Amino acid sequence: MKRGRAEREAPGEHLVKELKWIHGVLRRDLNQLRRLADEVDRGASANRVQATVRSLQTRSPLWQLRVNCLSWCRLVHGHHGNEDVRIFPALRRANPALIPAVNRLEADHRRISDLLDQVEALAKLLASDDRPETRKRLILALNDVRGGLLAHLDLEEATIIPTVRRWRNWPR
Numbered sequence: 001m002k003r004g005r006a007e008r009e010a011p012g013e014h015l016v017k018e019l020k021w022i023h024g025v026l027r028r029d030l031n032q033l034r035r036l037a038d039e040v041d042r043g044a045s046a047n048r049v050q051a052t053v054r055s056l057q058t059r060s061p062l063w064q065l066r067v068n069c070l071s072w073c074r075l076v077h078g079h080h081g082n083e084d085v086r087i088f089p090a091l092r093r094a095n096p097a098l099i100p101a102v103n104r105l106e107a108d109h110r111r112i113s114d115l116l117d118q119v120e121a122l123a124k125l126l127a128s129d130d131r132p133e134t135r136k137r138l139i140l141a142l143n144d145v146r147g148g149l150l151a152h153l154d155l156e157e158a159t160i161i162p163t164v165r166r167w168r169n170w171p172r
Contacts, residue, residue, distance in 0.1 A: 012167035019164065022079060023153045029056055030146045033119075037142040040135050046127040049138070053123045076116060076149070080109040087160075094163050101159040108152040115145045 010016075036044075036052045088102045122138040 010165040012165045015164050015167055016161050019161070020157070023157065026076065026079075026149065026153060030149055032056065033142045033146045037139045037146075040126075040139050040142070043135075046123075046130055049123050049126055053120070076112065080113065084109060090167075091160055091163055094167070098159060098163060101155065105152065105156055105159075108148065108155075112145065112148050112152060115141060115148060119145055 032052070032055075036049065039052070040049055084106055088106060091098050091102050118141045119138070122134065122141055126134055126138060
């Protein structure tokens with residue numbers, strides 16, 4: 001008897017696909033942050049910068065699924081919070097060899113959270129303080145978010161996917 005595709009997949013493959021979908025959306029939005037940093041460097045107005053940061057709220061499919069989210073930054077905070085509370089403890093239990101990687105991923109979450117807060121604050125500050133120093137700080141913060149989050153997503157996928165593939169359901 002022929003087995004269906006779903007029966008041939010690893011038990012947690014649907015979880016891996018969801019994780020990769022979320023990461024794909026984040027990577028797409030991080031490309032927008034790179035473009036925004038370039039625009040800030042070329043003298044984009046404070047209104048333009050704030051509008052672009054706000055657009056991450058309204059155009060991101062993840063935000064649209066979570067109507068109550070106030071900003072893209074909060075969306076990332078929420079995703080990381082879910083991993084910290086639900087996924088990472090389950091990973092530690094399921095595969096103790098992942099503990100060092102999970103510890104690093106959690107530390108990344110704290111660092112990225114601080115960077116996201118910094119981007120939000122600097123984008124607002126630019127409206128009243130449009131000096132080259134403010135622009136430079138915003139450019140650096142945007143680039144730090146992008147680089148840090150891309151490296152984090154790559155590490156997360158490389159380390160946890162084999163274990164997640166074996167899960168039948170998200171951990172509780």
